Amino acid sequence: MRHTPSFLMTEVDEVRRLIDGNPWATIVSHTAAGLVASHYPFLLEPSADDELVLVSHVGRPDEVAHELGRHEVLVVVQGPHGYVSPAWYPPEQFVPTWNHTTAHLWGTPEILSDDENFRVLGDLVDHFERAMPSPVSLDVDEDTARRIARGTVGIRLRVTRFDARAKLSQNKAPEVADRVIAGLRADGPYAAPALADEMARVRARSADVRDDGREAR
Template sequence: MHPNPLFRSEDPALPARLIDAAGFGMVFAQTPEGPRVAHTPIMAVGDDRLQFHLARSNALTRHLVGAQALIVVNGPDGYVSPRWYVDRDTVPTWNYIALECEGAVSQIADDALEAFLHAAILRHESLLGGAPWQASESSAKVWEGLFRGIVGFEMTVAAMRPTLKLSQNKSPRERAAIAEGLAQAGKANLAQAMLGDAA
């Protein structure tokens, strides 16, 4: 979390919007071999619970049950050039949106994992447009093979820390110029967030 309070948000609906928009994140935890991270689809299931799954063979899997972990969900980000400032006597920076979620992790039962997989497929297929792929198109052999190879988890979130570093410390004129520069650099989502649509 960025230390500047300008880049924080007290919007209680923001974390769920960020998680829904990204649908993917990183799970960090300490293991006897040192800190480890895993990348995984993530879904919010209620106000204070996040579900995800990992490969059974992942270095984190056997250490997560009962552990305190950190989940990071990244939103749009982009390099901010000093050429976009009125006064170019400065340095580059990076604008970004990110969410840290901290809490205890438990394993979920097979029926909850099955429900998570179907909900995640439905959500992400709907974003693509056209005729969605459906889980029923997998043979029982393929689906069961997948199922045997993963473990489902749930984090009960004790703390959520969103960071929206969107040049709030700049003048309205400079923010507009930075947003325009980001849009021209192919970062339309980030530019849009700077102009008021944070998710």
């Protein structure tokens, strides 16, 4: 990503929150045949406070196309994002931008056993079904589910490094950021309420940190 130190997201908990809220990610591999990209849902696995561990699966033969387990891959997680119009800026600020929350995660995938893969598949189903009024589980017909699971390969990615950004108008005056939030929440071609909520959350969090700093002094 572009080098923008003022928008760096360095706290592991914040990156974990981004992944948890935006599980649909892109896997990019640099293979002998060239670049390969695929898209799959990822879940966070419980881990130490300073460690990020992701689990997922790929459909065969993607594990061959990506040469999974043989080298490092890049997983890209994209959170709320959207166009920011200069209509929400003062007249002298007429250059638009794009706000976003994004994380690049690197690691070498570990190939899971068949049993671990089936467990991860079950966890993925349960994770997304929990929002449904009558959740469906793979336990409905485990034999059939296990047969279908043979067409997938489970992976675990222990993240060795990450580069994350939260570009949310932190470089703008508070009153300008407020107008951007209002514009994103209003009806219109560039409405993006999830992005507005993320901007408001980060602004409130920064204000709390500043207040705590003043109290400490």
